[in-house]
Amino acid sequence: MLRCSGVREDLTAWIDGALPSRRHERVRQHVAACRACAAEAERVRAAIEWQRRLLARALAVPDVEVQPLQARLQQAVALEHRTERGDRSVSVWTRMWQPGMFRPLAVTGAVVSAVLAFVAFAGGPSALLIPLGIESPPAAVASQPELFKDYSLIQHLDALEHFDTVESMPLDDDQTTQNG
Amino acid sequence: MLAVQRGDESAFQQLFEKHVAAVVGFATQFVGTRARAEELAQDVFLQIYRTRARYLPRARFATWLYRMVTNACLSELRRADYHGRVQSIDNTAPRGDDETARIEVPTRSTEDALESREALDGIRHALEQLPPQQRAALLLARVEGLSYDEVATALSCSVSAVKSLIHRATITLREQLLEDRT
Numbered sequence: 283m284l285r286c287s288g289v290r291e292d293l294t295a296w297i298d299g300a301l302p303s304r305r306h307e308r309v310r311q312h313v314a315a316c317r318a319c320a321a322e323a324e325r326v327r328a329a330i331e332w333q334r335r336l337l338a339r340a341l342a343v344p345d346v347e348v349q350p351l352q353a354r355l356q357q358a359v360a361l362e363h364r365t366e367r368g369d370r371s372v373s374v375w376t377r378m379w380q381p382g383m384f385r386p387l388a389v390t391g392a393v394v395s396a397v398l399a400f401v402a403f404a405g406g407p408s409a410l411l412i413p414l415g416i417e418s419p420p421a422a423v424a425s426q427p428e429l430f431k432d433y434s435l436i437q438h439l440d441a442l443e444h445f446d447t448v449e450s451m452p453l454d455d456d457q458t459t460q461n462g
Numbered sequence: 463m464l465a466v467q468r469g470d471e472s473a474f475q476q477l478f479e480k481h482v483a484a485v486v487g488f489a490t491q492f493v494g495t496r497a498r499a500e501e502l503a504q505d506v507f508l509q510i511y512r513t514r515a516r517y518l519p520r521a522r523f524a525t526w527l528y529r530m531v532t533n534a535c536l537s538e539l540r541r542a543d544y545h546g547r548v549q550s551i552d553n554t555a556p557r558g559d560d561e562t563a564r565i566e567v568p569t570r571s572t573e574d575a576l577e578s579r580e581a582l583d584g585i586r587h588a589l590e591q592l593p594p595q596q597r598a599a600l601l602l603a604r605v606e607g608l609s610y611d612e613v614a615t616a617l618s619c620s621v622s623a624v625k626s627l628i629h630r631a632t633i634t635l636r637e638q639l640l641e642d643r644t
Contacts, residue, residue: 294629298603300610300621329636333585334604340582340589341487341605343496348479351500355478358508359471
């Protein structure tokens, strides 16, 4: 036999026909046998009936003007269509930069590409390491270092007063003079 | 809704015409003003249009619709600026755009009309005292005619939770109205 407190918790669902069939039958048997629960069941039933009737009227909103609402909705839908079409016309590159799962991937790819491009234009990874003394220069450079040395064309340039004295100034290197 | 999925614009219009008044009425009980309820209804239908591809005909359209409507209403209640935009629920004058004053109540006499209007005002006031989840469950079941299973889907909770929500709402509403009468 069910306890009254348990049955009363189920009365609303029982009247609404929302209990599983076995539970429904047990509640029905209890209500048939228990005068207090039967009285409470009648009160709940009456409450449900008038709530069903009155709530519908309480919620009714008269004169909902469907046309203006629909017109505004259609504008929004049209805008949605334009946005959808616009999204399709946007390039893959632009879409990659939109917030979402592809952005981190795009940023990483861009950074890696930039590093690779820099290394390639700078003459390979070893070219970056030669000035640091980590990497040895190529054999051609090692055998004729003077070809790759930075020379000052004219020493004591700041002491010159006239360009005609250039010829008399000591030059740093004969070869440079001949070439220059 | 399946026609809407296939791109039938007129089917979407029919859906809107069929359900918009009920959605506005439902939402008004949560957001307080009819104007805001209409905005919310438009937002919901736009969301339906946006997500039409995801609709699966496993449940009734009404269940899907009221799941969105309820989510939108409960979100609105949770918004920080909600209290600034909602009219006082204690206002004894007709709410919103005087819609309650214009409800046609089929009565036999002026006295009956007054009594009916009082009853409707009383039930609205009592509804507003209910916790939002109870209010939503009760309205979905009693007014929109959703089954307990469908209410559970709409509220994203279990059927046993719905059973408890509806029972408590039913009893609270009954007691509240008995108090008002005495």
